[in-house]
Structures are given as structure tokens and as C-alpha cells.
Amino acid sequence: MTKKYQAPIVKKAFIILKTISQSPHGLKISEISSMLNISKSTVHGITAALEDQGAIIRDAASKRYAIGITLMELGKIAYEKIDFKKAAHPIMEDLMEQCQESVFLGIRNGNNITIIDIVESRKDFKITSPIGTTLPLLAGATGKLFLSLMEPKDLQKYLNSNHLIRFTPNTITDPKQYATELKKVRKNGFATDDEEYISGVRAIAAPVKREGAYIPAIWVVGFKASMTREKIQTIIKQTREAADRISKKLLPQS
Numbered sequence: 001m002t003k004k005y006q007a008p009i010v011k012k013a014f015i016i017l018k019t020i021s022q023s024p025h026g027l028k029i030s031e032i033s034s035m036l037n038i039s040k041s042t043v044h045g046i047t048a049a050l051e052d053q054g055a056i057i058r059d060a061a062s063k064r065y066a067i068g069i070t071l072m073e074l075g076k077i078a079y080e081k082i083d084f085k086k087a088a089h090p091i092m093e094d095l096m097e098q099c100q101e102s103v104f105l106g107i108r109n110g111n112n113i114t115i116i117d118i119v120e121s122r123k124d125f126k127i128t129s130p131i132g133t134t135l136p137l138l139a140g141a142t143g144k145l146f147l148s149l150m151e152p153k154d155l156q157k158y159l160n161s162n163h164l165i166r167f168t169p170n171t172i173t174d175p176k177q178y179a180t181e182l183k184k185v186r187k188n189g190f191a192t193d194d195e196e197y198i199s200g201v202r203a204i205a206a207p208v209k210r211e212g213a214y215i216p217a218i219w220v221v222g223f224k225a226s227m228t229r230e231k232i233q234t235i236i237k238q239t240r241e242a243a244d245r246i247s248k249k250l251l252p253q254s
Helices: 008-021 029-036 040-052 069-081 084-099 140-148 152-161 175-188 229-250
Strands: 056-058 065-067 102-109 112-119 134-136 191-194 201-207 217-223
Touching (some): 008 040, 040 056, 084 102, 084 229, 112 140, 134 140, 140 217, 152 175, 217 229
Antiparallel strands (some): 112 134, 191 201, 201 217
16 A cells, blocks of 8 residues: 655644634744644744745734735635636525525535635525635534545544534534434435534535535525524425536536
8 A cells, every 4th residue: 555645844834824824913933833832943944934935924023923915815816716606606696595594605625614605695684604714524514414425434534533523502422323414414415404503503505516626515504593494494405406506507518
């Protein structure tokens, strides 16, 4: 079996970038070193290289590092390269008009789910989140959906190394029950969230079938007062139909 090549310095650079990006006020070298348990000399070398490339910038007065313009530009280019956003958006708008709830488009990004587009509900009280927001892979309907699409061996490996998190009293934390839920999702082709990630909030998620680097998903999210049990079945049908419409738009034209 071929051994997977590792580049520790590259991994450390990405970990440092992610840590800096998550700090609202930036971080000093000593703080990065302490948080990540990486020597100051290594952090200094990596941050110097990242700063030289414009990936991070340092405030001369506070000595704190923040995300730089180069990284923002790369992120913008990456989002623009995701061509299925253009195909999905008008269908997401139709879905929002049908169900009157916020509609999201996202992809799996490692152990997270990244929101890449949203059509907000017209209601005064609605669920919303900025584009680029990341959600835990184990979160609610989207988590169930993306995990159900994994190969059985990869799924088992992931669940063995990642404990189920209790987000609300409704969260499924029993591994056997969760595995049964994923089988149901795989069979039905959609996932539901009944206050499992956020109390008082329900969601429906469906996959967009596409070949390539990404498997997108769309999901509808709303407060349970408006996403009543009577309306859920209709919203499931609408969400699945929307996902199928996007899938068909993405098929190669003959």
C-alpha cells in the first residue's frame, strides 16, 4: 500500500491561518504558539513566509496578525469558480417563494459544511447566515445528509474518531440510533432536523447530484412555528424537486 505523503510544515501553515482567521482581534506569535503548541521559532518562520506572500498582515503597534488581502482574493476566486451557484440560485429563489422559508446552498469542506449561497425568507423573523459561514459536519439535517453520502468504511472511521455532539435536548447522541438515521437518509434521499441543531428550528436537506470535486446540497431552514409538522411533508417534496432541477441543469448538454 502506498504511503500517503505528509508535509508537516504545510499543515502547520494552514492550521495557523485558520487560527488567525477565527480571532476577531488578531493574534501575536506567542499566542499562536501557546494555542497550537507549536514552538515560537516555527510560528515565527511560518508567519514571516505567510506575511511575505500577503496571506496575513501584522499590525506594527500591537504585533498582532490578521488575515491579509491575498487570502481574501483567493477566497473570492474560489467562490467564483463554483459554477453551480449560478445554476442553483434561481431555483433556490423559486423554492423560497414556495415554502416562504430561507434556502441555503452548501458543500462539505473537510469536517465542516460551508454555506456558499442563501436566499433569505421575506419574513421579518427568519433564519439567516452569511455566505462563507461554516457549520459542524455533525450538525442537523446537513450533517446527516453529507455523512450519509460517505462510503461505509469512511463513515465508520469518521464516527469512531468524532463523538456525537449534543447541540440541543433533541440531538441524537446514541451511535446506533444515529447510524439507523443515516440509513434512513440514504434510502429516502433527504434529511430532516427537528430542533436537533438549534432549539425551535427545523430543516430539510437534499443532495444535488453532480460529478466533480463537490457534492452540493440545498436545505430549507425555518422556525418550527411556521415549519409545522403539517407543512413538513410539502416542504420535503419541494426541496427534493428543487435539488433535482439543479441536478438536471448541471448535466452535460449533448
